[in-house]
Amino acid sequence: xxxxxxxxxxxxxxxxxxxxxxxxxxxxxxxxxxxxxxxxxxxxxxxxxxxxxxxxxxxxxxxxxxxxxxxxxxxxxxxxxxxxxxxxxxxxxxxxxxxxxxxxxxxxxxxxxxxxxxxxxxxxxxxxxxxxxxxxxxxxxxxxxxxxxxxxxxxxxxxxxxxxxxxxxxxxxxxxxxxxxxxxxxxxxxxxxxxxxxxxxxxxxxxxxxxxxxxxxxxxxxxxxxxxxxxxxxxxxxxxxxxxxxxxx
Amino acid sequence: xxxxxxxxxxxxxxxxxxxxxxxxxxxxxxxxxxxxxxxxxxxxxxxxxxxxxxxxxxxxxxxxxxxxxxxxxxxxxxxxxxxxxxxxxxxxxxxxxxxxxxxxxxxxxxxxxxxxxxxxxxxxxxxxxxxxxxxxxxxxxxxxxxxxxxxxxxxxxxxxxxxxxxxxxxxxxxxxxxxxxxxxxxxxxxxxxxxxxxxxxxxxxxxxxxx
Numbered sequence: 472x473x474x475x476x477x478x479x480x481x482x483x484x485x486x487x488x489x490x491x492x493x494x495x496x497x498x499x500x501x502x503x504x505x506x507x508x509x510x511x512x513x514x515x516x517x518x519x520x521x522x523x524x525x526x527x528x529x530x531x532x533x534x535x536x537x538x539x540x541x542x543x544x545x546x547x548x549x550x551x552x553x554x555x556x557x558x559x560x561x562x563x564x565x566x567x568x569x570x571x572x573x574x575x576x577x578x579x580x581x582x583x584x585x586x587x588x589x590x591x592x593x594x595x596x597x598x599x600x601x602x603x604x605x606x607x608x609x610x611x612x613x614x615x616x617x618x619x620x621x622x623x624x625x626x627x628x629x630x631x632x633x634x635x636x637x638x639x640x641x642x643x644x645x646x647x648x649x650x651x652x653x654x655x656x657x658x659x660x661x662x663x664x665x666x667x668x669x670x671x672x673x674x675x676x677x678x679x680x681x682x683x684x685x686x687x688x689x690x691x692x693x694x695x696x697x698x699x700x701x702x703x704x705x706x707x708x709x710x711x712x713x714x715x716x717x718x719x720x
Numbered sequence: 721x722x723x724x725x726x727x728x729x730x731x732x733x734x735x736x737x738x739x740x741x742x743x744x745x746x747x748x749x750x751x752x753x754x755x756x757x758x759x760x761x762x763x764x765x766x767x768x769x770x771x772x773x774x775x776x777x778x779x780x781x782x783x784x785x786x787x788x789x790x791x792x793x794x795x796x797x798x799x800x801x802x803x804x805x806x807x808x809x810x811x812x813x814x815x816x817x818x819x820x821x822x823x824x825x826x827x828x829x830x831x832x833x834x835x836x837x838x839x840x841x842x843x844x845x846x847x848x849x850x851x852x853x854x855x856x857x858x859x860x861x862x863x864x865x866x867x868x869x870x871x872x873x874x875x876x877x878x879x880x881x882x883x884x885x886x887x888x889x890x891x892x893x894x895x896x897x898x899x900x901x902x903x904x905x906x907x908x909x910x911x912x913x914x915x916x917x918x919x920x921x922x923x924x925x926x927x928x929x930x931x
Contacts, residue, residue, distance in 0.1 A: 485924075489832060493825050499800075500822050504829075506796050511786035515779050530795060537799030557744060560779075588768065595735055595765040602767065626771040653736050653758065656729060660754035668754065675730040676757035700723075707726045 487555040491547050505544055506537075509556065512563055513537060519627045520567045523620055527572035539566035568628045586611040587621040599678075659709040667702035670695055734761035738769045740776075747776050816881050817930055823859045823877075824887070824928045827852050835923035869916040875900065876909045883908045886931040892920020897931070 487508070493501035517532040543562045547555060567573060590610045594602045604622075608615045660668050669688070673679045681699075685692045738746070738759055745751045746759045763770055830852045849871075851862040860876045873889070877900065885900045889912050900908040 483833075486829065486833060489829050493829075497818075498822050498825055500826065502800070503796070506792075507788055510788050510792050510796070511783050512779065514786060514792065515782045519775060530791075533792075533795050534799055537796055538802055541799060541803055557741065561740065591767055592735070599765070601765050601770065604767070607767065622767060622771045625768050626775045652729070653733065653739070653742070656733055657752070657755045657758060661752050671730065672754060672757040676734060676754075676761040678761070703723050703726050703730070706730075707721060707723050710726065711721060 484552055484554055484556075488549045488552070491544055491549045491555060494544055495547075495549065502541065502544060506540070509540070509559055512556075512560055513540065516560070516563050516567060516627065519623070520573065523623050523627070524573055527570075532567055532570055532572055535570040535572075536563045536566045539563060564628055583611075583613055583617050583621040584624055586613060587618055588625065655710060655713055656706075659706050659713060662709050663702055663705055667698060667705060670698045671702050671706070674699060733758055734765060736762065737766065738762055738772075740772070743769065743773050743776055747773065747780060817885070819879075820882055820885055821930050823854055824930060826854060827859060827861055828926060828928055831926055832924045835926075869919065871914045871919060873912045873914070874909070875911070876903075876907055878907050880906075880908060888927075888929040888931055890927045890929075892918075892922060892925045894918040894920065 487505070490501040490505050490508075494505065513533050513536040517529055517536055521527045521529040521532055539562050540559060543559060547553070547558065587607060590607060591602060594606070594610065602610070604615055604618055607613075607618045611618065613621070660671055663671065670684060673684045673687075674681065679687075681692050681695045685695045688695070742751070742755065742759055745755070751759060763773065831850065834850065847865055848862050849865050851860075853860045858877055858879050860874075862874050864872045864874070866872070875887070875898075880902065882900050883902050885908075886897060887900065887910060888895065888897045891914060894914050896912050896914075898910040898912055900910045903909045
């Protein structure tokens, strides 16, 4: 049974939650509707992965992702307002990563991925800009194609590779990723007074020198230095308060 | 934590890889000023996150243009068979009820979507402000407004085995129970009249239960 509709189904949190509740109550048609809305994610990410793992059968990859989709739909918590679409993306990517099709290719992908990642991170700190593909190729000793493949793999999977005891598995969050800390900082800056947030953003994220900030805001470098200092003091207070509320420490 | 630690935190922030949630929010223009500045600062430095962002943008384009194919549906059915047990045979009455439940649940979804948007304008007398028909035409429903701002919701089905099914309809605080009755030889119908004073402010607060 399908619904006649004059408009294409749109993915919204409310619609997803309504369909998930119906499916969890036993309505199989609701699962079909969920697939109609979200299957494009399976098609897209399976396609991305199979392009770089030629021996992987795209239909087998999609099948693995479909099974993972159904399991998530069965257990997804519909009591809040969580974003099913975002969760299903991560679930699909994880299913592809864990599929037998990909398992055989992991070790090769891992070696190149690690070189590219470490080189990219060092380059950013050293030169304060991103490298070109050619520069990465030269710095890592890999071909341009190998660098591109490594970037492709990093973009396609949610987890990073790690080699432990000769096996490839999941990596615990890398030191250069810290979503909690980034969110804490972002939220803290948003709570600053506008004139303080402005100078913090300009100096530390836009990379403007203080002279330029002073010229743009029509004030002196001394005033900007003072404003930055006050902003940092206030940021510290906010972060300490938020950190205590979150962790109790 | 000292102020010099905060300063170091700020200096290092642009080197932190972006989470997928942040990249999606960036793609969808949902970041605040600080988040946006941090994301752009990092994307200026990182080929990896740039590639991840490119993929997410391509995903967005796919979402807008993709149409599920018969091959896709076949894959879905195979996946379902892999994990769902075969349904047990049930008696005809239970089957009839379950069938009706499925159709009315679909109707509910079709009601909630437009009424969860910001307030729809009131209708003229006799104007149909909402209508629904299942794709196979088995169930139809429509809502008619009147000049006194009352609302009448009509249900109609060609499934004659549904005669006698009782429906409990709730819209906000208003609740009414009706029974599908035969009209002529070809359909069963039911009608619910909601007086103006009982109309819910939140029109998407609705439930329909098959009793």
